[in-house]
Amino acid sequence: MRERRAAYMPLCHKCGRYAEYLDVESGRWLCAKCIASIVEYKFLRGIRLAKPRRGDNLVMVCRGDLQSYYALKTLIKVEKAYEVTIEAIELAPQPLCEELCEEEGIKYCFEEAKHDTYTDFRLAVLARLRGARDPLLVMPDALEDLAVYAMSEVWLGDLRGLLLDMLFRVSYPLSGVSVKALALLEPRLAARLPPAYLLASSRELLEELSRSTPSLPYSAVEALFELTAKLRKKSIKTS
Ligand SMILES: [Zn+2]
Numbered sequence: 001m002r003e004r005r006a007a008y009m010p011l012c013h014k015c016g017r018y019a020e021y022l023d024v025e026s027g028r029w030l031c032a033k034c035i036a037s038i039v040e041y042k043f044l045r046g047i048r049l050a051k052p053r054r055g056d057n058l059v060m061v062c063r064g065d066l067q068s069y070y071a072l073k074t075l076i077k078v079e080k081a082y083e084v085t086i087e088a089i090e091l092a093p094q095p096l097c098e099e100l101c102e103e104e105g106i107k108y109c110f111e112e113a114k115h116d117t118y119t120d121f122r123l124a125v126l127a128r129l130r131g132a133r134d135p136l137l138v139m140p141d142a143l144e145d146l147a148v149y150a151m152s153e154v155w156l157g158d159l160r161g162l163l164l165d166m167l168f169r170v171s172y173p174l175s176g177v178s179v180k181a182l183a184l185l186e187p188r189l190a191a192r193l194p195p196a197y198l199l200a201s202s203r204e205l206l207e208e209l210s211r212s213t214p215s216l217p218y219s220a221v222e223a224l225f226e227l228t229a230k231l232r233k234k235s236i237k238t239s
Contacts, residue, residue, distance in 0.1 A: 021184055024214045025176065035181050039174075043074045046173030052136055056084045059135040061125055063115070064092025066190050068140035070182050071174055072097050075138055076104050091115070091124050096193075118149035122161035135168065142174040142182060147217035148202040150224040165228040175221055 012019040012031035019029035023038075030038070052058065060075050062068035072088055079086060087107035090097050093114050101108035111128065115121040118141075129135065141149070153161060164170060174182075183190035210216050 021181060023181075024178070024210075025218060032184055036185055039070075039177050039181060039185065040074060040078065042176050043071070043173040044078045046175060047075070047078065047138070047171050050136055050169055050171035052079075052082070052084055054083045057133070057135045058084050058086045058138055059129070059132070060086065060088040060097075060138045061140060062088055062090035062092065062097045063121060063140055064090065064094060064096045064193075065140065066182050066186060066193050067142045067145065067174055067179065068092075069096055069100070069189060070186060071138065071140045072100060074173070076100075076106065089125075089128060091121065091128065117153055117158075118145065119153050119158050119161035122164045126164055126167070129168070132168075137164070137168050137170045139170060139172050140174065141172055142177050142179045143217050143221060144179050144203070144206060146172065146175055146224060147220040148206055150220045151206070152202040154224060154227070162228060162231060166231060172225075175225070176218075178217075 010019040010022075010029040011017065012034050013026075013028035014034040015031060017031040017033070019031050021030050021032070021035055022028070023030055023035075047058075058075065058079060060068075060072045062072060068090070075086060085107075087109075088097055088101050089109045089111070091111045091113045093112065095110045098108055098110060100106075111124075113124060115124060125137075129137075149161070206217065
C-alpha cells in the first residue's frame with residue numbers, strides 16, 4: 001500500500017499533465033498552466049462583477065505582497081484592450097510594483113507604510129483616495145486575506161474597514177484564489193517576499209481550522225460579501 005502511494009502522481013483534471021496543486025474548491029488536481037488560466041478567468045469574472053464602465057478609472061491598490069503583484073500583472077493583461085485607464089497606488093514598506101508600472105506605462109504612486117491589520121490598510125487607502133473621482137478600486141486580497149479579515153477583524157466588531165466598500169466601487173478579483181496557487185505561479189517572487197498575509201497569528205488559526213474544514217475560507221468570504229452587499233443597499237436607501 002505504501003509503495004503504491006509513493007508511485008502515485010496525480011494528473012491534471014483539465015489537460016492530463018502531472019498536477020502540482022489540489023484545488024480545494026473543486027476537489028480537483030491541476031497543473032500550473034491550467035491554474036494560471038483558471039486564475040485569469042476568475043480574475044476577469046471578478047472585475048466584470050463590479051461592472052466597469054467605458055472610460056473608467058481602474059485603481060489597483062497594492063500592498064507590497066505577492067497578491068498585489070499578481071493582481072496588477074493580471075489586471076494589465078486582461079484590461080489593456082478595453083477603454084479604461086489603469087493606475088496603481090502602492091502602500092507598502094518598499095516599492096514592489098514600480099518597475100512593472102514603468103514597463104507598462106502605468107501611472108504609479110508609492111507611499112511608504114506598514115500595516116498590522118487589514119482594517120488599518122483599508123483606512124489608509126480611504127485616506128489616500130479622499131476626493132478621488134469615482135474610481136473602480138481593484139483590491140489585492142486573495143481568498144485567505146479576505147477570510148482572515150472577515151474572521152479576525154469584521155466578525156470581532158471592527159467594521160471600519162467596510163467603509164471602503166460603502167464609499168467606493170470595489171472589486172476583489174482574487175477573492176476565490178488561494179495564496180498557495182499564486183505562490184505556485186510566481187515561486188521566485190513568493191520566496192523573496194515577506195509572509196503572505198498581514199497577521200501571522202490569524203494565518204495560523206485559519207490554516208488550523210481549514211485542515212478540518214477545507215471550505216471554511218470560502219464560507220467566510222461568501223458571508224463577508226453578503227454583508228457588504230446588504231450594507232451597500234441599505235446606505236443607498238437611507239441616503
Ligand atoms: Zn493542466
